[in-house]
Amino acid sequence: MATIASTVQTVADAKLLRFALKQDAMGSGANGVVYVVAAAIFGEMFGFPAAFLYPIGAFLVVFAAALFLLASRPTVSTAAVVVVMAVNIAWVAASVELLVAGWFPLTGLGTALVIAQAVVVAGFTALQFAGLRKTG
Numbered sequence: 001m002a003t004i005a006s007t008v009q010t011v012a013d014a015k016l017l018r019f020a021l022k023q024d025a026m027g028s029g030a031n032g033v034v035y036v037v038a039a040a041i042f043g044e045m046f047g048f049p050a051a052f053l054y055p056i057g058a059f060l061v062v063f064a065a066a067l068f069l070l071a072s073r074p075t076v077s078t079a080a081v082v083v084v085m086a087v088n089i090a091w092v093a094a095s096v097e098l099l100v101a102g103w104f105p106l107t108g109l110g111t112a113l114v115i116a117q118a119v120v121v122a123g124f125t126a127l128q129f130a131g132l133r134k135t136g
Contacts, residue, residue, distance in 0.1 A: 017081065017131025018071045024084070024124040025067035031117070032060025046110030063087070081132055088125040092118045 035042060035057025039050035070080050095118035098104070099111065106114065 014076050014131065014135050016134050017076055017128060020124060020127035020131050021067050021071035021076075021081070021084070024088070024121075024128070025064040025071065027120060027124070028060045028067065029064030032057045032062075032064060035060065045107065046113055047104050047106035048110060049104065052104070076135075078132060081128055085125050085128050088121050088128075091121050092125075095121075 035053040037057075039053035039057065042048065043050040043053055067084065070076060070084070095114050099106075099114055104110070
């Protein structure tokens with residue numbers, strides 16, 4: 001198994017990794033803004049309380065900003081990317097738990113949204129991992 005350096009030194013070396021981080025940032029940021037701006041509407045459509053969507057949306061906006069910052073740095077910290085991947089894995093696990101435990105009375109659209117987001121986040125994580133391996 002390839003070892004992963006503590007930082008990725010050049011922009012060219014980290015092309016896939018930076019792409020994965022930026023895609024994650026755009027998706028997270030877009031979701032976050034929509035959740036904050038339209039929490040009541042989305043809550044009703046998907047079966048989430050608006051009070052749940054506001055802090056999730058705020059977190060996603062901050063997370064997206066951190067991802068853009070990380071992707072734009074001259075060197076990409078491997079440790080920071082590992083933290084990002086851990087947060088993404090926690091998101092996927094929480095999505096599964098949300099569905100299995102039935103935390104909220106989700107609509108069919110809400111269930112589809114949770115599943116779709118978990119799949120997309122897992123995909124971002126896989127791309128980030130591949131980017132780290134490619135640079136290592």
